Structures are given as structure tokens and as C-alpha cells.
Amino acid sequence: MAGFGDYLRAARVGAGLTMEQLAELSGVSARAISDMERGHSRAPQTRTLNALAGGLGVDAGMLREVAQGQRNSGAGRPRTCELPRLVGDFVGRTQELEFLRQMAGGEPDGPAPVVVVHGQAGLGKTSLAVRIADELAGEFPDGRFYLDLRGTDPEPMAVGEALLRLLKAMEVSPRRIAESDEERSSQLRAVLRDRRCLLVLDNAGNEAQLRPILPGDGSGFTVITSRRVLGGLEGVQRIALEPLAPGESAALLRGIAEQAALPEAGQAVDAVARLCGHLPLALRIAGTRLATRPNWSAEHLKERLADADRRLAVLEAGDLGVAAAFALSHAQLSNGARALFRRLAHVPGVDFAPPIAAVLTGESDVVDGLDELVELGLLQTEGFDRYRFHDLIRLFAEQRLRTEEAAGIRVATAKSMVDWLLETAIVAGRWFEPAYGSLPEGWTGLIPLATLDEAGDWLRDETGNWIGALRIVAADGRHQLVVDVAEAMHWYSDRTVRHAHWFEVYSLSRAAAAHLPDRHQEVTHINYLSWAATHCLRRPDLGGDIAMEGHRIAGDLGDVKEQGWALRYAGDAWRNDGQYPRALDAYREACRLADSIDDHDAYVQLRPGIAMLLSVMGRHDEAIAEAAAALREIEARPVAPRPALSARTCAYAIGARALADAGRWAEALREAEQALPMAAEFGYAGYLGELHLTMGRARAALGPAELARPDLTRAVELLAAGSFRNNEELARRTLAELDAAA
Template sequence: MVALSSFGQRLRELRRLAGLTIEELSEASGVSARAISDMERGRSRAPQARTLSALADALGLDGSDRARLVEWTRSRRSESAVGRPRGGELPRSVREFVGRVPELRLLRRHGTAGSDDGPTPVVVVHGPPGVGKTTFAVHAAGQLRDRFVDGQLHVDLRGTDAAPMDAGEALTRLLRALDVSPRAIADDEAERAGQLRAVLRRRRCLLVLDNAASEAQVRPLLPGAGAGLVVVTSRRTLGGLEGVLRIGLPPLAPVESAGLLRALVRDLADRATAQDVEAVARLCGHLPLALRIAGTRLASRPEWTMAHLAARLSDADRRLAGLAVGDLGVEPAFALSYAQLPGPARAMFRRLAHVPGVDFAAPLAAVLTGTGPHDAEDQLEELVELGLLQPVGFDRYRFHDLIRLFAEKRLRDEEPADTRSATGHRMTDWLLETAIVAGRWFEPGFGAPPADWRGLVPLDTAERAQSWLQVEADNWLAALRGAAAAGQHQRVVDVAESMHWYSDRMTHWGHWSEVYQLSSAAAARLPDRRQEITHINYHAWAQAVCGRRYDDSAALAMDAYRLAGELGDIGEQANALSYAGDAWRFAGDYGRALWAYCRAQELADSAGNHDEFVQMGLGVGLALIGLGRFDEALAELRTVLREVDTRPVAPSPKNAAQVVARVFSARALAELRRWPEAIEEATAVLPAATGFGALTPLGHLHLALGRAYAALGSTEEARGHLVRAGELFEEGGAREGATELARSALAALDV
């Protein structure tokens, strides 16, 4: 075959000899029809080796014809490249790449969906500093190399610099990398953007626009139509870009982090224990940048062990300094985002380090900064946008562990000690004040907040109050610890007192023993001895109901009983005996529990404590159930229901007594095998018990329904109630006997 002076002419001749149209050659080779047409007409450069190989395969070339075409194209490319160095090559990929399987799959699927005439797919890869966005993009580009045969280009937009690259400069770099002559590149930025779109429309190229600062920087660089792909990486989500796929990269999963460490330091990792590898991965926050730095440090210090590095990183004050090697460091990566924040957002970022819990919401951030909740929310979203905070659910936020350490360092370095102290006290005071108001929703004699309440969170319903207490539990509990350590004894007692009735609804929360241990210790330092008795009793309740330390609970309650006797306070004696009765009943000592409840009921009646009187009636009924005296238990529980209606019982304990009495009346009816009556009673009280929220009584209600339906032959209905009973017992931390009853009844259905 005679050599031709034009590659385009040669390509056209070969295509015609193969009997192919441009469209058929495009389909066979994967090279766009527009690109083939431009080659044949001499409007584009000689193709890259991958493109040439795809065309040669589609044309069926082999032997000398293929070799001559390859050699001719190589010489033409060399000639055209003299004096014009190419730019835009992808950065060096890393050998040790782990994880990101779902994200890679999503990007590949989206990236191969483009067509010559449709819009070019665009993917925005975003995430916090150090999460590996560039590494991910380069690795994905490598996997897609065969798809984008006309080239893969990269440009660092320097989005974290003080002066990011402007779009005009980025356009020039991309056009030159695409072999557009510098003399042909337009001076006007808009015209330059049009040139880039025109070139990319004809080519199957992948563009990596790395480290983008903003939507305005990226928009002019995006192609219009074409079968290419654009991958944008940014610390921001770039929410203003329309019609793009966003892939957020979180830190690696623990198993992936361990895998990356082992890949980075193979020989050392082989000698390390799994616990040491997992410890280093955890202390690195599973952040790829931190993991790579840790691996590099180990590789450069062969005398170190994984356990040695874990010990060094375990010191929180030194961890950020330890995660630095050469010109790489975790702290500088965070500092680049911090530097981009306006002053108020910087102040919020560092002051959020005061938050003791794992997560928080806008009102707490507003307290720390002295702003309104709406302004605080805007600043929190700015921190999320830059990857310095992680959103949690609808309206809460949290730090990555290493970013929290960075915020703490910024707080120490940038704010004087007296300012830090004042901010911390303001946060603690607000948390405890709000906790008291929320907890009192459930206290007899309180309910809704006072008319002059001007809190930052809405507490106008009991549901909202309970929700706040639950989601902010870690934070207000930490504030309570701080108040106890600071000697604010009355404040500690006031918070615990406000939680008394609320804690009955939330017995499965694991910290009531600590709350009431703090309050009883605080009350012992105050002059009012009756407060001390009350909070010793609360502590006894928590030890039994929440901690299952029944002997400790009974001992505390009897201490309170003796102290109340010394003061002549029969009301507190009644309370103490009631808590002792609970401890003995939970331990299975029903006879002693029955004595305690009966004596406590007599004392409560003589003291005129109607709330306690009906509660002791419930205790008597439950102790009788434990003794197997079900007829007597049913009669006692029905007496409780009558007494509740005739005595001036406060609303909250009245509701509790009514629900619990009816729940265990259904239980007693089931034990007596009065199945229809058990179903009728349980069905009637089910809505009220569900609204009451205590999980264990609700579990007993479903247990009674399940047993009754099973006895009456309604197997599937019985199964549903028994499964639900087991779930409620497990979630509510019920004692094993209750859970076993549900399991046994469920197993009996399959016999």
C-alpha cells in the first residue's frame, strides 16, 4: 500500500476498503463518529496510541499495514509536537488503593452513559480534606482508560489557594493540552469556553477538574454535548451546578483502613497484631491522607512497630503533629479550609470544640457564638460545604475526630483563656437550664414551660421536650458532670429532680445511675437533709431498674429509710420502702417485696401522699403476680384504678398508674387463662400504653395478647404480638425472665 501524505486520506481509504461507513467504524471502534470525520478531513491531530489501536482493530488491520500505519502516525505526532510540550497529564496514580467500590461503580455507570449528541456527563466528587478525592478520581480515570480513547486530561484548579486559578487560565491550559495552537486560542474567556466545547464535542475525552473552588470557576470548563466525561473534585458540594451526579466520599470503613495500612507497610503489618493495626486506623480517623502519612512514617522508621505508632497517636494533644511527614500533614490540609472561612464562621468552628457530645444542632451552636439560630444554621452549612463538619440526619452536625482536634487547637491558640471559660460556662448553663424545663414537662405540678420561657428550642409539647432530652442527652449529661465537678450542688440536684418522672419513661437509657449518684452526692453537701433522702432513693431506683444491681439498690433504699426515720419524715420512709420493694421484686424476693409495698402504702396513706399510695398499690399487685396469686393481683390492680379516680392524684402519676394497672391486669387475666377478657383489656389499653412510651410494660401487653391469641388458635396474630413483645423487652432492657416468657410462647407456636 502506497504511503499517503495525509493521515486523514489514509484513514478514509482504509475505511472504504473495509466497506465501512463512518458510523459503522465508530460503533466498531468506540471512537466517536465526529472524531473520525474530523480526522479524515484533517481537522484534528494524529490520534493517540489507544485511539489508533481501536481504529486498526475495527478496520481489521494486521501485519505490515498495521505496523506502517502505527509508525506513520507516531512520526506525524512527533513532528507536530516539536516546540509544543503537552500539558494536562493525569497525576501519578497510587498503587495501594482500597475500597470505594460502590462509588467507583456509580461513577463508571454514569461515565459510560454519554453519547455523541447528548450532554456530556459530569460527576462532582466531594468530601472533607484528606478523604482522597484526587486519588479516587485518578484511579477511576485509570479504570476508564479504554473508554476515553481520545485522551484523559487533568488540571489543578487550586481551589484551596488564597487565589484559585481563574477559569480563563484553566481554559487556556486545557485547549493547549488538546493541541489547539496558542495563536488560535481566543482572548475572550467566553469565546475560549466555546472553543473548548467545540473541541470536546468531537473527541471522547475524560477531564479531571481537580480541587475546584466554586461553581463559577467550573462552569466555563464544562463541555456541552459529547461522549466524554468530566470528573470535578472539590471540598465543596458545588450545589449550584445543575444536571450533575454528586458522589460524596466519607472516611474509609474500618476494614478498608486496616487494608490500606497493611498495603502501605506490608512487612511491618505482617508482624503487627490486628488490634494494633485497627488502633492506628481508628486513631487516623479512617482518613486516607492520615493513613498514608502513618504508613509512610512507619516505612521510613523500620525500628518502629505498629504498636509504637498507636501509642504515639493515642495522645490527643500530639496526634495532629504525629500525622505529618515531609511536606504532607493532616493539620495543613484542614488549615486550608479554615482559612477560607469568614470571621464569624471561623469563630463558630473553633467554639464548637466546646461541645462535649458527639453531635449537636443549631441552637447549641448559637449559644456558643451569641448569634441567632438562623444565622448559626447558615454558618454550620458553610462548615459542611467546606468539609469541616458532617451533617447527621435532618438538622444535626458532627466533627470528624481529627477535625475536632484541629478545632480544639484553633480554640486554644486563637482565644484567651477567660473567653474560653466564659463560652464554656454559657453553654453549660444553657444546657442545664433547658434540661430542667424539658424534664419538668413530666413532673406533677409543672408541665408546659412558664410563660416567660424564651429558650432557643421549642418545648411547647411534651413530645418536643422528650425529643430534645433524647437527642441532646450526651451534651446535657456532660454539662451535669461539669456542674458537679465545679461544686454547683443545687444546680445538679435541680436537674436530677426535674428528671424524676421523665426517667420512668426512659428506663432503658444507660446513665440514670450516674445522674442520681451525682445528685445524691451533691445533696449530701447541702443543708436540706430531705433532699439527700430523696436523691438517695432516686439512686436506689436507678441501681435496680437501670443497673440491675439489686443488692446495692436495696441497701441504698434502706439507708434512706433509716435517715428518714431519724428526721421523722414518714413520706420519705414510704418512698424508701417502695424502692426497696422494687429491688427485692426484681431480684425475685417477692415475699419481702410484698411486705415493703404494703408497709410503704400504709405510710404514704398516713402522710397524705396520694401519688405514692397508688404507686404502692401497683407494687402490691406486681408482687402478687410474682407469687402466683393472680386472683389477688387482679383485685389489687382494680382497686388501684378505683383509688386513682377517687384520690387527688396528680396528672402524670395518674396516667402512669392507670396504664400500668391495666397492662398488668391483662397479664393477670392471661395467667388465669381468661383469654377473651385478657384480649379485651389489652386491646383497650394498647393505645395509651403505646403513647406512654415505657417499653417493658408495652412488651408485657403484647405478651398477654400473644398468649391469648395463641390459646384461641389465632396463630399468626399471636406470632406478631410475641415477636413484638420480644423486641420491646430487648430494647427496653427487661429482665431475662420477661424475655424468656416471650421466647417460650413463640417457640410453642411451632411445636
């Protein structure tokens, strides 16, 4: 069969038409017709063939058959910009693939859609782009073209070279390809406007490299991959690629290595996936190492990866390596960003805010450096104004730190960060202490801690970092600093009682206090540890044993105050363990000891606790009277404002609960409503939840019952964050009864 160009020319001449006349009849430009007849362009897409057939008055099917024959006749000839080999064991990316499918449907008269797939090295950006190009083969009859722009090379591909390769791949005659980049860019857009092509522009370096290559209008589709966000590109869609989900990671490993598919390998495979950070490149290397070593098991691979110092070395196979992939991005950093990158390896927590980076570098403005790391995929954003490393990139940063900085500098940098974190933690924690409750005079820290809320927000956001710093100084034997930090957290910890990390904090401070000459500090922190065991770990049996150890040591020291507090914490433990009479005796003895030495803060905290226990024991009238007596004592004694607020809120909440338990619903509702603003001011979820529970129960009893639903729903939310397990169960049960009656 004659070539398509010859066939088109013969058909045009046979119809007695000039190129210009056929252009007018078909709507296809005379220049495009000339290119097709001379063989200087590929056979056109279907809509162009239909238009030409209509202008010529010939059968469109025959014209398409001739064009298809020309396409097929090119089989086996070397061509540029062919797609890479498809990955056979591709897993996951369901949502991303669906998004790309939806984006692929461009309109001929509108801008050709462009999607940027970006993210750190090793996420499988290229595999995703090639996968979608393969899936959409039938939708792009004029070709699918792949070009590696070498954006991570020291010398990325020049724009002119990229344009030349694409134009040649689209069979534009080399004699007709323009000399200047600007003219080549126009040529490429003109070709793409008349064709339905899919472009994969892989490993893009920057916006300037891409702009001349991108199509204008047309029904084609372009997928760009880059380690950079390429935020300067206008009118494009973006996919920020993330690591695989755990199940997908395990599936990839099982698809590569037979050992990973064994039924008994499940837990080890999950661990390998986690140690690989669910990064496709790391998973593929790990799977390949396992598959090529028949004597290895998944458990053996897990053990090799478990050594953090050796993990990146294990994740190398042939010419593939996770560290090598990261190094390509690292090489593009400015000197300042390199220093920032390696020093961020000192951060002890999972994520961090810019002030920690400022402390590590000694620079006041680190935002540009952080943005540079994010842009190159070496750092991830985490919510607003926070950052984190991927686990494997953190290991790479640690390698760079050991390689590029002397040991003395590393030690000094780490110490400055740790000291800053713990100094700030002490200042923030003391906002909640009755003896402080404000910012120290002359405070000039990097963090705005001008209010109680700002202090609480910082302590919450940087929990992993100040606790990580606390571990470091504990290991270094800086015992008094450990105790000072834990002491500063005493009142703040009541606001976050459900957090298990308090047991670790007070374990460290108890151990540190045991090394100090003042044994009274040791007793204090033993008591704090008892509280953490009972309320945070929910181990009242352990909490009671620890408290009685503190009681014994306090007795040996003649420390009446800490004896009383030890009994209070023992009472808490026994109450939570269901040992009510024993708890009541402990509370009453603790109350007597506190009163005997005028420890008013302890005394007013204990009286509501006695009322609570009486209520739990079903002695409602006694509980109501005890709560009222507690309120009178709070007003009569010289108590610091915050302990007074805590005790007052607690007394009201317990009194209201006892009234409700006694069936005095109207009084219970009134008491709870009166206490609600106090509980909101104190800010503890347990008190608020208790009050909403009482209000909900009262409204359900007084009717109409539907008015109780908001309070009960709120009570469930709040009590789930505290240590009041029985109250949470009661709130859920009451809400379920309300639903059943509806």
C-alpha cells in the same frame, strides 16, 4: 510509517475526494478532517476512524494501526495534564468505584456524564478519582487528563489558564487556541465532542471555575473532586465521600507498616484507626510514621495518638499534615464562619442543632454560617437540621479556639452555653413532673417547648449535650444546679429506662447532694441511683445495696417518705434479682409507710407493684384482686394526673397479665384492650409492650392463632426498649411457638 495526518491526506487525495466530499461521505466535519491532516489534533477515536475508513473506502484496521502508531510515537515526550502517580495501597471505596464505572458509559449524542466527589480534607478524593481513571484506561482511547484547579489556594487557577492547559494537552495547536475564555470553552467542548476522553478536574474551587471547562455532549467522562458540595452545578451526579470503614482503615495501616500487620497488633491497630477518625490522610501519615520507625510498635503509636492535645502534631509527616489540610479549608471561611467554627468546639456532645450555635455566637441567624462550614467540609450534616464535627476537625477547632480567643472570653462563652443547656433541660424535664406539667409562664427560650412531645424530643436529641453540660457543672462544684437538673429528669427518665446514662446522671446528683446542707436531697438521689442501677444498668444486686444505704440514711434523718421510697426501690431490685419473698415484704412495708403519711402518689404506685410481684410468684388470683384494689385506690385518693395515669395503666396491664396467666383469656384480652389507649397516652414502651404481649397470648389461645402475630411482634419491639427482660423473652418464645405451629 508516515504520520497519521499525512496518511489521511494521501488516502483522501488517492480517492479523488475533497475535504468537503469526505466530510459528507463519512459524517466527520471538514474542520476536524483539516485539523487531523495538519497535525493540529490528536488521532481520533475508534468510531471516527471507522467513519473515515468507510468514506475513503479503505481498510479500517489499517487506519486504526496508523493512528495507534502516531499515539505510540509520542511516548516519552513531555505532556501536560498527565495523571498523578497511582496510590499502590488503595483500599475500600467499593461502592463508589462501582458507581463511577456505571456513570462512565456516556452516549455520543447525549450529555457527557459528570460526577462530583466531595467531602472534607483528607478523605482521599483525589486517590479515588485517579484510581477510577486508571481502571478505565481501556475505555477512553483518546486520553485521560488530570488538572489540579488549586481550589484551596489563595488564588485558584484562572478559567483561561485551565482551558489553555487542557487544549494543549489535547494537542490543539497553540496558534489555533482562542484568546477569550468563552471561545476557548467552545473549542474545548468541540474537541471533547469528537473524542472519548476522561477528565479528572481535581480540587475545584467553585462552580464559576468549572462551568466553562465542563463538556457538553459526547461519550467522555468527567470526575471532579472538591471540598465543596458545588450545589450550583446542574446536571451532575454527586458522591459524598465518607471516612473509611473500620476494617478498611486497619487494612490500610497494615499495608503501610509491617508492625501493624503483626498478629498481636490487632487491637492497637483498631485503636489507631479509631483515633485517626478513619480518615485516609491521617491513616496514611500514622502508618508512615510507624513504618519509618522500626523501634515503634502499634501500641506505642496508639499511646502517642491517645493524647488529644498532641494528636494533630503526631499526624504530621514530611510535607503532609492533617492540620495543614484542614487549614486550607479554614482559610477560605468568612470572618463570621471562622468565629462560629472555633466556638463550636465548646459543644460537649457529638452533634448539635442550630440553637446551640446561636447561643455560642450570640447571633440569632446562624444557618448561613453553618452552611458555609458544611460547604467547605469542615462540618457534617447529621440527619435533619443537626450537625457534627469529624473527630480530628473538632481537635483543629479547639486549636483555633485556644489560638484566636482570650481565656476569659472562652470561659464566658462556655458558661453561657452550659447555663442555657441546663436551664432548657430543667424546663423540658419538668413537663413530665406532676407538680409542673407545663411551660413556665413567660418562657422565652430558643426552643419551642410548648408541648410534652416537644420537650421529650429536645431532651432526646440533645442528650449528649445536656449531660455533657451536667458533667461540666459537676466538675465546677455547682452542686445545687446538678441536683436541680437530675430532679427535673425524675419522671422523664421512666420513659427511657433502657438508657444507661441515667446511672451517670444520678451518680453525679447523688455526689452533688452529699455536698449540700439538706441531707434529705441526698437520700432522694440515692434512691434515684438505686432505680438506675436496677433498671438501666441491669445490676439489681447493686440497686438493692444502694437502696438500703438510702433507707439507713433516711432512718437517721427520720424521713419516713424516703424510707418508703428506699424500700420500694429495694423491692424492685430484689424482684429483678429473683428474691421474691424479700421483695414482697419490702413493697408491703413501703406501702404501709406511704399510707401512714398520706403520700398518695407513692401509695398508688406501690399497689400495682405488689400485684405484679404476686403475678410473677404465680399467685394469680391474689394478683388479680390486688390490681383491682389498686384501681379503686387510684380513683379514691387525691393523686396528681400523671402519677394517676401511670399507676392506672400499670394496674390494668398487671391485672390483664394475671388473668392471662390464670388462663382467663377472654377477660385478659378485654382488660388489655381497655388499657391500651391509657398506655399510649402515657408513652412508656414497657406498658405498651406488656399489653401487646397479653393481647397476643390471649388471641393465640382463643384462635385463630394467626391473629396473635401482630401483637406479639409489636410486643417484642417494645419490650426490647424497656427493662422487662422476662416479658421480652416470653414474647419471643410465644412468637416462636406460633411460627413452629404454622
